[in-house]
Amino acid sequence: MSVPLSVLDLSPIPAGSSVGEAFANTVDLARAAERFGYRRFWLAEHHLNPGVAGAVPTLLMQAVAAATGRIRVGSGAVQTGHRTALSVVEEFGTLDALFPGRIDLGLGRSGGPKGPRRDNGHTERRVVDGVVIPAPVSLAGILRSPRFRAQLELIRQPGAQASDYAQVVDTVLGLIAGTHRSGEDVEVHATPGEGADVQTWVLGSSGGESAEVAGARGLPFAANYHVSPATVLDAVEGYRAAFRPSAGLERPWVMVSADVVVGRDDAHARELAAGYAPWVHSIRTGAGAIPFPDATGAGAYEWDPDLVADRLDTQFVGDAGTVVDRLAALRDLTRADELLVTTITHDHADRVGSYRLLADAWAAR
Template sequence: MTSAADQPLGGSHGERPGDPGPVPATGPGAAADPIRGRARGTAPAPLSILDLATVGAGHTAGEALAATTELARAAESWGYHRFWVAEHHGMPGVASSSPAVLLAHLAAHTSTLRLGSGGVMLPNHAPLAVAEQFGLLEALHPGRIDLGLGRAPGTDQATARALRRGLSEGADDFPQQLAELTHFLDGDFPAGHPYARLRAVPSGEGRPPIWLLGSSGFSARLAGRLGLPFAFAHHFSAANTVPALDLYRSSFEPSAVLDEPYALIGVSAVAAQDEEAALRLARSAGLAMLRLRQGRPGLIPTPDEAAAHPYTPAERDFLEEWLGTMVLGAPAQVAQGLERLRARTGADELMVTSHIHGHTARRHSYALIAQAYGLA
């Protein structure tokens, strides 16, 4: 869910200043639905996190992954419903190149939090390999795994070619790849199919629900036609959010998975003590995105670097437009902004992401959002 059409939407574990206390993740009334989220506390809707294992300037990928692990543990205690990671390649500022590997690690360090891919870029992989990886995750951690799928590479064309060596299909064949993956997960290829006698192992003890990810109408329509849940990348395609969700709902056909549409949207959100402090943090994400769009991906710059950057008029326009799609400010401002966005789009669930520099600031932002939104 994080960078182009239909792509992917790090300490101690004690409480810190500004953190809400732990929230029970199970118990009477806990949702058993594998798809629909549960709103915790007094929150008006389920709230989740998309994390990219962000690597900031001055830090290493190992430190970023350790921070993501700590953040997942904290998110579980704060009452977030699910925690997704995304597949990206060739981006120094993003350490989550292999969602299946990272999810196995996160699942071993949490106990109730739903974990998933936001997403796996299916054209980069053989469907059988994805079925085996996520079948194994489901067997290890039953009832906790989501399989979110995108149809773009999550990288540049040269890297995509290197990833897909030996794979003839691309994004245009996504519906066929998805059908093949689903048959491998369910073990139900029709008689006479070339793969009818093949089995993805492990399988048969349940499988993770499939989500389609999107930043345009293609996956919205496909998710609706197949009766699957849909996750839209509002955080980098805000102008397309309402049209895509409308298309999803109008295309929806009930299935064995869902009897009515269920959609979440990814939202860039940053909370701090006041709006100016949040804006200062958010500018580091804006400069990182600017450099990515210019073909110069790198580590997430510090707020000082972002403030001192000599922006051209065109770059400043890009930054202002980018910041305009974010929900940021003091905690109450962010909570109100998230609710306005949910009301405007009709989203069933919100998935916040803070692609900012520094784990302390990022963790504090998620803690403030959880508290202000009513999770605790």
């Protein structure tokens, strides 16, 4: 089964580079992704990370959409924990008016009240049909870190509480459809936003609330193998179990993400990916993503193998054939309808080259 590939970009800042260069690289990569035949180009939202410039996806989406002509442009994902549904709808309604029929609205729960999560009971690394499903890693250290608390302090209005995620999604859908009514049963209309021709997605890392919200509302779902590989199967299974057909979607539709680096050969790819371990380590310690180091600079960092083993084990690194084989196995195991690829290297040309090699090999396969 052939499925389309899409791109997730964080606007990474390589060591020795700048925010402006990172944004220029994002726009250049989007143009290249369109030439290579990728279906979508999504922009992530991250905050207070010295090595990641992608904090405001809607602004970057405007730059990317203006620089391209066909590729769909989206958010992967808007963090709803510190946003109102109306602000999201107005921003994406504006984008749709400027670039009709090309905008994807990816919604992430991020920071709201947590619903129950599925506990599959797996505590050991497994290999399922050729796909590594690592043991879960505790990220409690990040949540306890002063940097995480500082982010919450800066990103929310004082005293504000994140809304229930299902309620946020329902309000977004209602405002776009023109059917939302306020708590006092007042008819309201979002301008811009109402009637916008956007594709609304839900992104999730587990079989918990995000998967269930997406399924129950008949929305497409993006499962994060690259963020939380231990729970990807729970996420897609939870979504499919909760799915109910909607006016826009008759059957479950799943996109699965993966970290990928493709080189001329396996050794070259491993060299390009050398900075990945210290980069992930910096995130998981709560310090924030460091500027992505080159192979020489990566050797200067000390990192805890246990804290990053799951991400290293599930990053697809190698020549085009090696990576295509692993992506195909992930597609088959998760029964993905699309795959979302994210690639970070120190040199921008290597990143563009990785996407080109992958697109060519995937099309040939």
